[in-house]
Amino acid sequence: MSEVAVKPLVTARARLRLARLVPYLLLQVLIVIACILVLRLLQPSDPDDFALSEFTQLEDGVTRPVTLPHFTNSRYSLADPPLYTGSFTFRTADAAAWSVFLPRFSNAVEVAVNDVVILDSRRDATANRPDRNTPEIAPIPSALLRDGANTFTLRLFVWGPLKGFLDTVYVGPDESLRGAYETRMLLFVTLPVVFSAWQSILAVILAIMWLMRRHEPVYGVLAIAMVLGVIQAFLPPPVPPAHPSRLAAVLLASAPIESALIVVFAVLFFGWRWPRYGTLLFAPGLSVFAVGLVAGQPLPRILFLLLGIPTVGICLLLMAGVTATAVVRRQDAASLTLGCAVTIVLACWGHDMLSVFEILPNERTFVSRLSYSAMLVAIGAGLTWRFARALNQVDSFAGQLIARVREAEDRLKASFAREEERARAAALANERTRLMRDLHDGLGGQLVSIVALSERGADGRPIADAARAALKDLRLVIDSMDDIGGDLMLALGSWRERAAAQLRPHDIALDWHVTTPQGLPLHPELRPWHVIQIVRILDEAVTNAVKHAKARRITVTIEMLGGAPQDQRGVISIADDGQGFALPIDGAGNGEATGASQTARGLRNMKSRAGRCGATLELDSSPSGTSVRLQLPQRFPDSDAAEG
């Protein structure tokens, strides 16, 4: 392909990408605006009638009037905390119980009314989390309250590196304050716990998925990220001055690792290759980890703030980039959902940063954690969507497979039937060929000789003999077609009857010796044509004895050689007490009597028949008698040896 052709293609692709990116970015802008609006609108409203914002602050020996909300300097010591002093007016006529309500402070407060401490937030583990926005409420014992002016003192404990913050304080009837407190509790304490519980369940599910599908590390990565998140949520934060174990400290500072893991997840989820220097993303998180394990507080906290939080931001930006690319490339629901969720988290992170740097005044509500949960919902939805889609694919695949298998089965059946039909036809043709050859060998020749004898006007005797031989042969062929189940003895049984009937008019006795009750070994491979050959050999031997040897007694011996059933061989011997005959010498065509040449031909036939069946034939003739010994093969050959 030439470059000229490539260029428009590339431009077209770029245009398509742009066409997809612009609406997506517009959507993200809308989402950011929506986030800002929601954060503004959902800002919990506080009972302003009971606000107490005019205070005198004593910090580092300096006293000055301040108006709440107020930031103080960051510090790392709990000694001599900033002291806020104010006053409120109480009327005894208001019989209702009064409370102090602190919507937001960081990091901890000790509240005293008329110099009696009524609240120390350091005992509340949840309140020690700067990221949770935990409110506090404390009832003021009625005995403490004086009619008229009451003093209100508040010590703000700050542990760096963040600045201390104290939002407006509310003092008034409990019922008026309780509602606002409950709202804040729900939003900033209960909801995160619910989300964390969700996260832990998701972590278990993902871990199981990863265990069952090791080749998909995406689930494992996400599971680890979730586990870290859950540990952060449920590990009780230390209450200064008590120092937590170093491991707990670093686990609490694991957010950068968690966010890097989420980036890894996104890359793997969209089926991209993990970039070569991608591991560097873990460097800030791991260094916070390492420093935390080596050095004690407050170094990890400082490092977390300096390295961790920006890393989280970088990761979020990377995520936004990854999801945006995925949306442009894939245009699917999963990437779009994830992209919107990332934008929400990013917006919330930006909000928190603005608040940390006091660009957003009068406010310190951290929403990153909460919005992170929104991303988890998106991820959970995305994975569920993917899982359901995979199940659907499996279903349809299974359906297709069943249909295919059925189709293949049908085809196979048809071809099998065809093959069977072909095999049957071939077997039939084979049988017909053999039958024809057998009839040609015996019956045909005999009938022809009857015709010839009749035409020559021969007397009855030779004709009768030939006809009888023809009948005998016909019976042999019919008999041999019967299924004898590989037991040659069953064929020999019929042959004995026929031979005895043949010999009876000649006054020749037929002795029958079977050395074992079974007779001959079973040959499952025995076919009708084997039987015909063997019976013809035996017939030939008997005929020779009758016609040429002038025997008075023929002895048939059936025995088995070999001990073990697998190498047993059957032997059939036919011996007569006739005068014997000279065994033919090849090429001895010296005009002997017809009988001798007939005998010679008969012997040749016998040998060739034996050879075709894989049997061996031994002949021994002497003036005191002839013996034919037919040794059967261990296995009859499948194909006719003479055919090849």
Added chain:
Amino acid sequence: MTERDGAPAAITILLVEDDAPTCWRLQDALVKAEYEVRTAGTLGEARQALNARAPRVLLTDLRLPDGHGIELIRETRRRFPDTEIMVISALGDEESVISAITVGATGYLLKDAFPTDIATTVRELVAGHSPISASIARFIVRRTQTTAEPPPGPALNTARLTPREIDILWGIAKGFSYAEIASHLGLSRQTVPGHIKNIYRKLEVHTRSEAVFEAVQQGLIKL
């Protein structure tokens, strides 16, 4: 009916054969052996002859111009239980012989048998020895072996045969003589013919049931 002191001429034979030369041949052999032979060429003639007098022995061909020998055998068996019945067969093939056995025949006679053999067979039959050939025995024992699908050929119920009878049939099928079978099985040689007669009786289908008769007829139509 039994006149053991008289000449063999007292034994009457009804020979039913439509092929004249074959009929003459068999008749000659039997007359020479001093049997009293009546012949019939058709089923109708055979029935007339039966009505006139019950023969001691019935020898019948199966294919007759006006019907089937099986019917004749069945009728004779029912009307004259003492008459011995044999089938005359050209080939001694199992199909026709077994069909005849199931309606009451005891064995068969080959049409080309030597005259002496013909006489001997009839004599033994009258003496109560039912002849059985190796191929018939083979056919029966092959049917006693259980196979998945019914084998081809006429229906044969071998369920009533005892293991001993089946052993005897195996011996005959393998060509052993009665004496050899008796010694293998530890029997007396004289009891073997009795066993064979029993085998024939057990294979006979009692034609009182029309359904069975129909089945036999169906089997014959396939001939």
